[in-house]
Amino acid sequence: MGLRNIVFCAIFVLGCSVGTSTHRGVDSAGKTDIQSLDMGPIPADGRVPVDGKVPVDGVAIRDADVEDAQGASDGELCAENRNDQIRLALAPQCASCHGTGTNQPFFASLRAFEDLLVYNPTYVDRDNPEEGLLLKLLQGRGTGTYTQMPLGEASFMTLAERGETEITMDEIRAWLSNLAPQTSRRGPDRSAPTTRRLKAEEIKRALLAQLGLDEERDFIARVSPRYAYSTVELKGPLPLYSEDRAPILSRSRDKTAAERMANLGAPGWLSGRKRSNELTPSFLQTLVQVSQAWCALAVGKGEGGVLFREVSPDATSEMSADDIRRNLHYLYLRFIGDRANENEIDALYGDVFLHYEAHHGSSTAWQAVCAALIRHPRWLSY
Amino acid sequence: MKLSRRALLKACMGATQLGLLNSFGVLGRNAFAQGAGSDDAPSRLLTIYVPGGYHPLNLFCPLSAEEIAQHVPQPVGSVLGEHAWYTSDQVENLAPANGGYRPVRIARTWDAANPGSRERVNGRKYMPMGYAWREYALHEQLALVHGVDQQTAAHNSGYIASMCGVAGPDYRAPAMQCVVANALYDRYPNRPLPCVAVDGRGVPNALGLPTRSAASVVPSIASLGPQLSDSPAANPWWTGLNDRMMRPGFHFQGQPGSDVNLTALEAHTTETARLIRGASNAATDGWLEKLHDGLKDVGSLLARDVVTALQNTPGVEHLPEQCTYGGQVVTGYERFGYRFGLANGGVQRENDAHFEMVLRLMKADLSSSIHLYMPAHNHDSHSATGHQTNFLWLRGEFDSIGRLLGEMKATPAPNRPGRSLFDDTLVLVFSEFSRTWPHQGDDHWPITSMLYAGGGIASNRSLGGFDTANLSGGPRGAAADVIEETQMRNTRPLKAADIAATTARVMGLRFEDFFIPGGFGEIVGVRRT
Numbered sequence: 067m068g069l070r071n072i073v074f075c076a077i078f079v080l081g082c083s084v085g086t087s088t089h090r091g092v093d094s095a096g097k098t099d100i101q102s103l104d105m106g107p108i109p110a111d112g113r114v115p116v117d118g119k120v121p122v123d124g125v126a127i128r129d130a131d132v133e134d135a136q137g138a139s140d141g142e143l144c145a146e147n148r149n150d151q152i153r154l155a156l157a158p159q160c161a162s163c164h165g166t167g168t169n170q171p172f173f174a175s176l177r178a179f180e181d182l183l184v185y186n187p188t189y190v191d192r193d194n195p196e197e198g199l200l201l202k203l204l205q206g207r208g209t210g211t212y213t214q215m216p217l218g219e220a221s222f223m224t225l226a227e228r229g230e231t232e233i234t235m236d237e238i239r240a241w242l243s244n245l246a247p248q249t250s251r252r253g254p255d256r257s258a259p260t261t262r263r264l265k266a267e268e269i270k271r272a273l274l275a276q277l278g279l280d281e282e283r284d285f286i287a288r289v290s291p292r293y294a295y296s297t298v299e300l301k302g303p304l305p306l307y308s309e310d311r312a313p314i315l316s317r318s319r320d321k322t323a324a325e326r327m328a329n330l331g332a333p334g335w336l337s338g339r340k341r342s343n344e345l346t347p348s349f350l351q352t353l354v355q356v357s358q359a360w361c362a363l364a365v366g367k368g369e370g371g372v373l374f375r376e377v378s379p380d381a382t383s384e385m386s387a388d389d390i391r392r393n394l395h396y397l398y399l400r401f402i403g404d405r406a407n408e409n410e411i412d413a414l415y416g417d418v419f420l421h422y423e424a425h426h427g428s429s430t431a432w433q434a435v436c437a438a439l440i441r442h443p444r445w446l447s448y
Numbered sequence: 449m450k451l452s453r454r455a456l457l458k459a460c461m462g463a464t465q466l467g468l469l470n471s472f473g474v475l476g477r478n479a480f481a482q483g484a485g486s487d488d489a490p491s492r493l494l495t496i497y498v499p500g501g502y503h504p505l506n507l508f509c510p511l512s513a514e515e516i517a518q519h520v521p522q523p524v525g526s527v528l529g530e531h532a533w534y535t536s537d538q539v540e541n542l543a544p545a546n547g548g549y550r551p552v553r554i555a556r557t558w559d560a561a562n563p564g565s566r567e568r569v570n571g572r573k574y575m576p577m578g579y580a581w582r583e584y585a586l587h588e589q590l591a592l593v594h595g596v597d598q599q600t601a602a603h604n605s606g607y608i609a610s611m612c613g614v615a616g617p618d619y620r621a622p623a624m625q626c627v628v629a630n631a632l633y634d635r636y637p638n639r640p641l642p643c644v645a646v647d648g649r650g651v652p653n654a655l656g657l658p659t660r661s662a663a664s665v666v667p668s669i670a671s672l673g674p675q676l677s678d679s680p681a682a683n684p685w686w687t688g689l690n691d692r693m694m695r696p697g698f699h700f701q702g703q704p705g706s707d708v709n710l711t712a713l714e715a716h717t718t719e720t721a722r723l724i725r726g727a728s729n730a731a732t733d734g735w736l737e738k739l740h741d742g743l744k745d746v747g748s749l750l751a752r753d754v755v756t757a758l759q760n761t762p763g764v765e766h767l768p769e770q771c772t773y774g775g776q777v778v779t780g781y782e783r784f785g786y787r788f789g790l791a792n793g794g795v796q797r798e799n800d801a802h803f804e805m806v807l808r809l810m811k812a813d814l815s816s817s818i819h820l821y822m823p824a825h826n827h828d829s830h831s832a833t834g835h836q837t838n839f840l841w842l843r844g845e846f847d848s849i850g851r852l853l854g855e856m857k858a859t860p861a862p863n864r865p866g867r868s869l870f871d872d873t874l875v876l877v878f879s880e881f882s883r884t885w886p887h888q889g890d891d892h893w894p895i896t897s898m899l900y901a902g903g904g905i906a907s908n909r910s911l912g913g914f915d916t917a918n919l920s921g922g923p924r925g926a927a928a929d930v931i932e933e934t935q936m937r938n939t940r941p942l943k944a945a946d947i948a949a950t951t952a953r954v955m956g957l958r959f960e961d962f963f964i965p966g967g968f969g970e971i972v973g974v975r976r977t
Contacts, residue, residue, distance in 0.1 A: 260729070303684070322674060325648055344654070346664075347643075347663070351749070355674060437713060
């Protein structure tokens, strides 16, 4: 390891850990000086030989860059490979329209940059880079809806010629001509979140269906003339109604139904509230209450309901343990959509059913079992 | 000494590199660290959002006499039966200057000799809206920051900028309310609602922070009962299910934790989430951990019976039922309410319930971070008379806020002897952006002002400012002193991230305790040192 790499390491360890800036991305004052960063030959895998990371604006940085930084963080940017260096160098002109949350988020991450842009033949023609859409757009030679990037008065090439970019067109051409093979795996990212909780509306629909409840019958008391218009009064334990659902309901005096729905993450488009699928405290507080309240309603329907296919509602463990366990299997399948193993049934039976049966009787025990299944991670997730 | 990569390089290569690096403060020393929730810092954060984009000069005015003459309209009778606007001779220091900083200046619309008066003199009716800041001597812990660039003129984006420091359609950093709640959690573990939103709109987003730091929405006492009570008397579905006992607690990874007060059902459900750990990938485990911890927190919260605690805690104790300024009852004003015009104007009481809830949450010591969405008025007027109307509304709203702070000032802080609730709470008042200035139309303008008050705040300071040259719609922000995240001092225009960072710093967080994409600095002069 030569002196340069030693310096790189030192700068990386220190520079990339200054303050909170262990992030990658484009700082408002971040500078990436590709021109002055002599990386030497690029390995076949495109990875740079400095612990997998390189500070892109550390050595031989132009004095002007240092002085112009105005005391900002000097862009503690650490490129993971050559593609990342280019991404960071292009970012000042591109990332504001192509960052996270945009419809073409090329600059959201290195992975996005590589998968969506660099190794996408729509944009980069590896055999003839000059004819690839990326270079055409940067030069203002596009022929589609957009003829140049960035949008506005000057194309990237013009900006580069003025010295207003952090990378020149020649450097971009050189990068594309020597593009390293893609090392990031295409397709789904196995480490990415694949589990989300049910949306508020899905929770409501699932509860109604699985508990055998009916919205009109169980949660609406009457539709009757009141003032000059008909109105709907809500009834039942903890009804759930979206504030956007029906104007007639918004006149109901019970605003808590809409608040509960909002707590479950339902959007309020008329009031500008976005959907939330987070596991917020309000979501869990509401779910705990609703699960118990609605389960009590369902259990109260007894044999006329849907919860007791294998056992009588008032059967006891002393007399009907096997029937109770069979009904637990049935409920598990009904709620979770999968067959339970005996360990799970043992836990439901021992920790929940028997505990509450012993203290408060079988109705309370079935209510607790029902609520436990609704709070089960596999019920809540999709 | 400026910290740059070049300077760091020199330091690396120097013979006394360790000593040099230490002088940069990168070897663990943090010259500005207080420590989250330290004895010096306030123990809770109250953020107050005034929706719609306000015009900050309607009450607090940092402009010179020449600028006022140029940019503030001449006083005029408004459509709401009050007089709008002011002249430079009505703008006065809230108190003498402090520490070499410009003092807060306030536009007086009341009778200086008789501030409660609503008399009409020389065709102009005295209007006490705003006098609360004098009545309760709020200047003692008050810093106005002017010229803050929100870097957007879109409502949602500006709101998010105010909340987390970065404008955008979605949060790219956790809301500062959640950051603070998370940071204070270990120091105040007995606060069962670490982060609270007193309205369902604009709830602070915790992003990837632990569930404990995400906001619970508690709009009213009436709403709390069905949400946070396990009493069968209030919620019959708890009959037979609310038997609790202290049980051994476990972290999601399986290590023993502190005991928790759970029902058998709650213990079973949290355990279920923990037992399927490792069944999928790390991201799913992260989700399960949030569920596990969240369900455990709900159980603990129900065990605390916060509903009863809130019901038994008085909200307002010190403010009179009728607003009283200078010893005189203000005709038509109530405890928090105010009225435009005289008999034909209704009293604006929309703040009452929200303020009551905020006070109870603070006095019962239930929360470390409280976010309040002002319910009464949206300042997004866009009309020919919008500026006039908003002039009055802003003064009314800020007067109401001033009375809330007055109540806090008169209330001892729970568990912090010798301090008032005001001393122990950092208050930040903001909107998503400002409006174009009165002679420039009534539209959105990204350069705005924020107000800090209460615990940890210096006395009577007006920071930042407006560059009023070549006004086009509105001003640019004037340069102000900041300590950058590199801990170097700098002078530059301010931005939303600086407000979020300064909030965190006043709350005792160190720079390394939070992160705002795009860089940030602490505004010099806000924090009491």
